[in-house]
Amino acid sequence: MSNSRPLAGRVALVAGATRGCGRAIAVELGALGATVYGSGRTTRDERSEMDRPETIEETAELVDAAGGTGIAVRCDHAVGADVAALVDRIRTEHGRLDVLVNDVWGGDPFTRWVKGVWEHPLEDTLRIVRNGIETHLITAHHALPLLIETGDGLVVEVGDGKAGVPFRGVVAYDHVKEAVVRLGFSLAAELRPYGATALSVTPGFLRSEAMLEHFGVTEATWRDASDAHGGYFRYSETPHLLGRGVAALAADPDRARFAGQCLGSWDLMHTYGFSDVDGERPDWGVVDAEARAADPEIALPAAE
Template sequence: MTNEDMTIRNVDPTLPERPLAGRIALVAGATRGAGRAQAVELGRAGATVYVTGRTTRARASEVGRTTETIEETAELVDAAGGTGIAVPTDHLDEDQVRALAARIDAEHGRLDVLVNDLWGGEHLLVRSVFGKQSWETPLADGLRILELGVRSHVITAALLLPLLIRSDAPLHVEVTDGTARFNRRYRDNMYYDLAKNAPIRLAFGLAQELAPYGGTAVAVTPGFLRSEQMLAHFGVAEENWRDVVAHEPSFGISESPYYLARAVAALAADPDRADRWAGKSTSSGELARVYGVRDVDGSRPDAITYFEEVEFGGKEAPPEDYR
């Protein structure tokens, strides 16, 4: 299955057609992976989607990938039936984020959905986190992880929330790695643990602040994400990703970026989302069960439960039992 195939398939037949028509969304960090897919699926549901990131056709970010750009993401949103608007933005630069907010204000006067999917620190994990204690991580790299995974989220929330509360039903989505329950286990390194738990607390707190405005916030996580970078790491494409399973069995529970994206689009279209999810952290697998969403191959993987029960819990079961 090609990336084009993934972006033209319907989200789910049970959802009303274009339930987000007329809604204004921002996906911060939409260059690739789950951020790109969420932008596309929000657009497919009818939204106008501002997509931001640091990699453009003219300039690459520190991640070093030039094969995905925010302009391409905006075009995929358009192709899915939405309206994609690419705005190059470094979310660690307050002036750039203020300019983004001013543009959305001038063009629409409000924001309905804010997806905070900022990260871009994978290269630092390989270099300075995996297999290292925190004191073995170069301080500059550790602080950069916190900038990319925490400070960028705080800046974006602080400067976009004034637009979000003008909506009649504001939704703030924090994208991270792991649920609150899953992250009771130490995430291997102090810097990474902090970076991936902070968005969960952000969502918890912002749900309290948005409630008087008829809105809510929720933290979401993919399972084992089969992102463009992950596929490149294993030397496969979406069409043949199962070739990896022979030497990496846990890859059998992996999911495409569109799995979480379809679930988030369904959440955004749910009029009862505040009652269901306010301040909580949830996963693609849990959201998929609630909303009847499936991945691009028709499966419904639950990587979080697989890792809890099999990888960490000692249960003997193949990944296929959790798809």
């Protein structure tokens, strides 16, 4: 294992690696030498309800290009049998799981903004909870026995915002995002006796594929939309800022000091001293704190 490839020989599962932070985390883990199983529902042959063009095969190819080994696996994390089969495959092919990143979401198509819980279609409300919380529990149930066997595994729950942020506008969405942060805390308590570390992370205002498309820009031209959302988009970040932070955590032998915490991409950036892929060092934590000091109930943009 070299300093440039500290994760060589390590095996990671990034659940929800099709796009956004999941894809970037998979790529950055690969850049440090890891073998990365990237799971999701959108393949080159079939799209999920998200109806986006990004595929898990593309993610695996990007992991390879970064220097790791990418393995794309079609998996619906709401289906226990799918997840069990995925973990069985990892055990058969590598016999270990060092890192589990739980980035499953898929609730966007079911979120009806500015709707009270009594107005929001109940089936959609329950689907948001199913996609955003139950998938994480199903994945943990099946994957943690293998991860525990390594003795020093890492579990990362990917959420949207730290605990205690103002109401996010839709009860189900708000509940899911808060629950993911708490899950990182709860898993830390359960895994501590086994030498494993669990925590949660959050990006800032994210320049995801969908967000760039929403504003009609690309990563090369995103500053043309810098006045969007009251000017907050100018403080946005690529998914790779969080990706580099998670990879740095995975390579940190002293990461247990963060067990149970929720770390922002900006916290990880300052701790490990890296920059975003464009060389910038955006600190959404500072922007968020200043905005809420002026207006505690301000509805800042969602991270994802």
